[in-house]
Amino acid sequence: MKTLSQVLQDEGWILGDGAVGTALMDEGVESIALPLVPLRQPDVLMNLHLKYLEAGARLIETHTFSANGHKLAALGIDADVVELNRRAAQIARHARDIFGGEAWILGVVGPLAQPVDSQVMPSVPYEQALEYYRPVVAGLLAGGVDGFIVETMSDLPTVRAAVEAIRSETNLPIAVSFAFSPQGTTRYGLSPEEAIEAMASLPGGLPALVGANCGSGPAPLLDAIIRMAPKAKELGIPLAAYPNAGQPGLVAGHVHYPATPRYVATIASALREAGCHVIGGCCGTTAEHIRALQLTLSHAPEPQVLPSVRDITDASASLDVSHSETHDQGISQFFYKRFIISVELDPPRGVNPHRLLDSARVVAEHGADCINIGDSPMARVRLSALATARLISEHLPVQTILHFTTRDRNLMGLQSDLLGAHALGIRNVLALTGDPPGLGDYAHATAVYDINSIGLVKVLNAFNAGQDALGQKIGGHTAFDIGVGVNPNADDLNHELQRFREKLDAGAHFVMSQPIYQPEQLERFLDKMGGLPVPLLLGVMPLVSYRQAVYLHNEVPGIIIGQNILEQFENIQDGTALGIDLALKLMEQLMPLIQGVYLVPSFNRVEPLLPIIEYLRRQDPWQAKVQGEH
Structure with missing residues (x-):
């Protein structure tokens, strides 16, 4: 199987997965219990990964968005950070093994509970942020990830700390993804242009991918990607996009994301034209959203299904080796x-x-x-x-x-x-x-x-x-x-x-x-x-x-x-x-x-x-x- 670096270089596009947190809550997991799912409900998480693989996803993200010591402490959770991340990565790998086809595992590195080195609000010192991120990286590597995604980011010092922690341990590819609001900036005022401009100054140089996730629905996220595209092309960085299924609202006491799979898929072609090599979904998206993206991007007349053993063994010519x-x-x-x-x-x-x-x-x-x-x-x-x-x-x-x-x-x-x-x-x-x-x-x-x-x-x-x-x-x-x-x-x-x-x-x-x-x-x-x-x-x-x-x-x-x-x-x-x-x-x-x-x-x-x-x-x-x- 190709390495993730080879795939990102050789493939025109690769399909990411969809939401994990909101999908787990749809399965009955309480929000406060989400970070510990890899330890307490591994089968539920495994089945979710499998749903995305069967829908066509080839990049599977680990369920580790909140699995850093700072975020866990803010949630009142005491856990072994290395083991939590290792187990989450292992579950994703096991899902891939069960699926049996080609897929790659991205270790998710999420933000801390506060920004890093902020001059205007309570924040985490940079060196302390590194110490929070090091066990996250250690656990994900021990679990066997193929690369990392530093995602849902709102400030550049946090990105730098996460990237430095990763690159001090490995040279696996890194994606960096920012969360932009419908108003076009991150929570701490960072614009798409400022975010992409800063990528050249990251520890170790340019990441393998940069893009946007969460924060907004398909249309505002497409706007952020279009604003990042000129500088991304100049730097030679492919883009990644993981939109939410619209802006959430309360329906009968439950959080509801309104964007249908068909609607989310309508922006797929525009994202590709803007330079996106990776397209998936974030909050509110499901396996059906990923399947719709797969159909649109591949122009397939019907959803791809997991091939049977008979299909594989009959297609022996694809192995290109004589019997x-x-x-x-x-x-x-x-x-x-x-x-x-x-x-x-x-x-x-x-x-x-x-x-x-x-x-x-x-x-x-x-x-x-x-x-x-x-x-x-x-x-x-x-x-x-x-x-x-x-x-x-x-x-x-x-x-x-x-x-x-x-x-x-x-x-x-x-x-x-x-x-x-x-x-x-x-x-x-x-x-x-x-x-x-x-x-x-x-x-x-x-x-x-x-x-x-x-x-x-x-x-x-x-x-x-x-x-x-x-x-x-x-x-x-x-x-x-x-x-x-x-x-x-x-x-x-x-x-x-x-x-x-x-x-x-x-x-x-x-x-x-x-x-x-x-x-x-x-x-x-x-x-x-x-x-x-x-x-x-x-x-x-x-x-x-x-x-x-x-x-x-x-x-x-x-x-x-x-x-x-x-x-x-x-x-x-x-x-x-x-x-x-x-x-x-x-x-x-x-x-x-x-x-x-x-x-x-x-x-x-x-x-x-x-x-x-x-x-x-x-x-x-x-x-x-x-x-x-x-």
Whole structure:
């Protein structure tokens, strides 16, 4: 999938979403409870995001307008700002995963409860404003946003503080949006011309987008955009517009926004002509308003609907990659002939696999040999890993490694699924016990665990020998390549070594390690093990930021990140390049000890992995050895 920066540069227009706060109140959420919806009513928020995606929106804003410490305190709310923002971003990402199509998440950074550095009214000092915004940015980044929108702004010092807080942590694209009244100025008297003029002096330079939202209905907002357009064109900044559904009024005791979807859509063409690349809706707009904008902007005769799995799989030509035949052999045919590169992708949380297939295509085109597919990792419901593996193998000339857990199936169902996987051409299985349900969305669900991962290896070996778990004939022999996991960072390394030896004795063919970040972590494990009798794929998850590194080190079991690495990330904005460099150095040092890697993308973004895949393909030590022998 393209980055948001690429989309903003390449696309003629992209559709934003509609109102969040007023839409949540329409669902029965009280206004005072709105800021805490991501923590208290995540399903309601998730469903709202999905409605906008299904209506055609491709930019989804997080529900974090009031999620800063200053605003929350003014509302009498005590909350963990980082966690509130992280959770809101995560919910938006999960909605996108369920939707399955291309979409990008904008982290909303709203105003404080008072202006910043005002000379005429009570205000927040600039340095204090920065401190209020830093945890907002940290939480949104931890949640995996693709960019930021500093929105509903009325004064320039607040904009500068928000932008500086963002740019001190990341170089993701930023949109800045002002709220203009029907009289043509913001609450603190800023005109559209003054707002656009000030964009060149923001910390770090021009934003990716500038525009207007809220404050007024479609007609006054269009006027503000037209006034901003000449300077925006001069500066080369695309515009964004999110009008309200008219001016609100009270009808039967309820706030009512009068502008219909059809009326809001009438200004879409004029907004495009004025230079708007992003058009969505603000207060009072609904999924119907967004659908109307989509129809007007695309000239489509009928609303776009979410494509079915059949539509996607039938349209295989769109992947632009020839189909692969069913593999009679698994990954073992490549070991010691080439350095194996696999990429781990999580199945979508809904029925649409388009985004996953696109990511798989991209990494395959850049040289990946395999895609390894999680089996509802972290005990969260996702599309079947088996079905995902089959979809990938139908469209792409790559091997798949099916993660298969014993958590969800009794011994009978487990064997049935494995036989079905073999019939569908799946040859590589990573035998796992699986995360307990208590970690995920269905804490009340019953875990099965008739057998553990060691028992699963034994079942797979029995199939390869032509028998089931009871020794009964199955009418042939399967050809599974059996993988197992190992954690070189285990707290009780002796216990981990014992279990690993049991997996080898049960018949494992290859091993995949937990992600590591320092060579000595693997070297210590191998020394205690006395070497490995089977090929090893090293787990590598390139870091992208200091906050991600701290989170992984402190909160994810099995991952240890040294202080020397944490210090390198601590004072840089965007750690993507550093993460790639450290990952390459790690792999180069360990190359003599491993037969391949599996790369784990942060937030399912495969683009940062592409330079690593290309480099490893060029430096393949096994290819060099084979060529030398000839």
